[in-house]
Amino acid sequence: MNVPTPPVTVPQADPGAAYRALKGPIDTAVARVLESGWYILGRECAAFEEAFARWQGAARAIGVANGTDALALILRGLGIGPGAAVATVSHTAVATVAAVEMVGATPILLDIDPATYTMDPAELDAVLRDPPGGLPPIRAVIPVHLYGQPAAIEAILATAARHGAAVIEDCAQCHGAMVANRKAGTLGIAAAFSLYPTKNLGALGDGGVIATDDAALADGIAALRQYGWRERYVSDLAGVNSRLDEVQAAILAVKLAHLDAANARRAVIADRYDAALAGTGIAPPARRPGATHVFHQYVLRCPDRASVQAQFRARGIGTNVHYPMPVHAQPAYRGRITLGPAACRATERAAAEVLSLPMYPELTDAQVEAVCTAIRALAG
Ligand SMILES: Cc1ncc(COP(=O)(O)O)c(C=O)c1O
Structure with missing residues (x-):
């Protein structure tokens, strides 16, 4: 017998909710740009860049089309391309590795x-001390501050500096x-941010x-970039x-003003999930x-x-997996990418076990409680 699945009442991500939460000021900003007659690299992009640099604590910010290009443009700007290797991780969005190959460099x-x-x-x-044979010199390192948590950036910076490799966050x-x-992203030579709609700071399109x-x-x-x-x-x-187009820049300027509050709400939700996990055997x-x-x-x-x-799904709660397949195991990369001496064994275990719960600032208290109830039920 087919048991009907209840409708998802708590999606794992909900970028539409982020728009609805700021609909008034976003609609005003979009109308302003549309009326202005200037749609690419104008006043809105410059204003967003200035506001973002100030918020980030960086001297300069440059708006680009997406996060993958942001990484590739930093590599290009540093003169890293064919004949150079770039060390990064396999447990990441494929974009990190795609950016390295976009500029003709070799990922490890x-x-x-x-x-x-x-x-x-x-x-x-x-690998910096004893690079794998046949690999071009490792000229850059891209640590990924995954899921919202900084990598061990101080140790990475110290190691990279000893070997003359640039660190791109x-x-x-x-x-x-x-x-x-300090803000993550101010420690290396440069930082690349995606502004994809589901990110902590997300456009309503690419950015x-x-x-x-x-x-x-x-x-x-x-x-x-031009x-x-x-x-x-x-x-x-x-x-x-x-x-970065003017419409997205104007939307991002609105959302940037609410980013710290949005991150604070994420922290509250995380604490509630943490508390609900007590007694489930899941850390x-x-x-x-x-x-x-x-x-x-x-x-x-x-x-x-x-x-x-399946237990979450039965309660109408969406989950997702970030990421189910390490980059080196993807069909486009399998068998041709150099791995470090650990052969990405911890990466492969993580890919088989990670599970992302609903997480975005617009989750209502009732939705958070529904997720907590489902978490507590895992104990039984
Ligand atoms: C870790 C990481 N790096 C790079 C990117 C690439 O960003 P975009 O999708 O904006 O090109 C993403 C987002 O998908 C990401 O999560």
């Missing part, structure tokens, strides 16, 4: 610390996270932003088209001491994931 994928799901700095040290999932009393204190790098990237122009119609560099997500977690995702570890997902 390292394993994660299984508690925080972020780059293992000891393995980074090992993948901040797609950590807008507002702090580490060592990305780069933050850096390095003025020469910022100038180079600002040229590269055909290499420093002066209109004169390509100093062989650039690309990766611009709450680890918090790195000295850092703040902005809970882009609230991720549990469940060896019996399919059954746990």
Whole structure:
């Protein structure tokens, strides 16, 4: 007999709710841009860049088309391409690795610390000391601050500095996270943020932003994002088209003003989930001491994931898996990507067990309670 599945009453993500929460000011901002007659790289993008740089504590911010381009443009701006290797992780959105290959560089994928799901700095040290044979020199390292939690950035910076490799922070999932009393994304040479609709700071379409204190790098990237122009119609560099449009910039400026409050709400929800987990035998997500977690995702570890997902589904609660397949195991990458000496074993275990619960600031108290009830029921 087919048991009907109840409708999902708590989706795992709900970008429409983020729009509805700020509908008035967003609609006003969009109408302003539409009426202005100026749609690409104008006043709205400049205003968002300035506001974002101030909020981030960076000297410069450059709006681009998406987070993947943000990573690729930083690599291009640093002159990293064919003949260079870039160390990053396999437990990430495929975009991180795609950006490395977009610029013609060679990725080497390292394993994660299984508690925080972020780059293992000891393995980074090992490959920088003793690079795998045949690999071009490792010129850059991209730690991913995954799920909202900073990677072990201080150890990564120290190791990379010893070997002359640049550190580029993948901040797609950590807008507002702090580490060592600084914003994540201000410690490396530059940081790449995705502004995809479900991110902690999300556009209502695609968007990305780069933050850096390095003025020469910022100038180079600002040229590269628009055909290499420093002066209109004169390509100093062989650039690309990766611009943040005026409508998205205006929407993002509205949402940026609410980002700290939104992150605070995520933290409250995470605490309630933590409390509900007591007695279930499932550990709450680890918090790195000295850092703040902005809970882009609230991720549990469940060896019996399919059954746990089914129990949530039966109660109308959506879950998701970030990410079910490590990058090195994906059909497009399988068998051709260099791995570190740990062979990404912790990554493969994580991919089989991670489970993301509903997490976004617009979750109502009643929805949070419904998720908590479902969590507590796992104990029985
Ligand atoms: C860790 C990580 N890096 C990079 C990206 C790429 O961002 P985008 O989808 O905006 O290109 C994403 C988002 O999908 C991400 O989660």
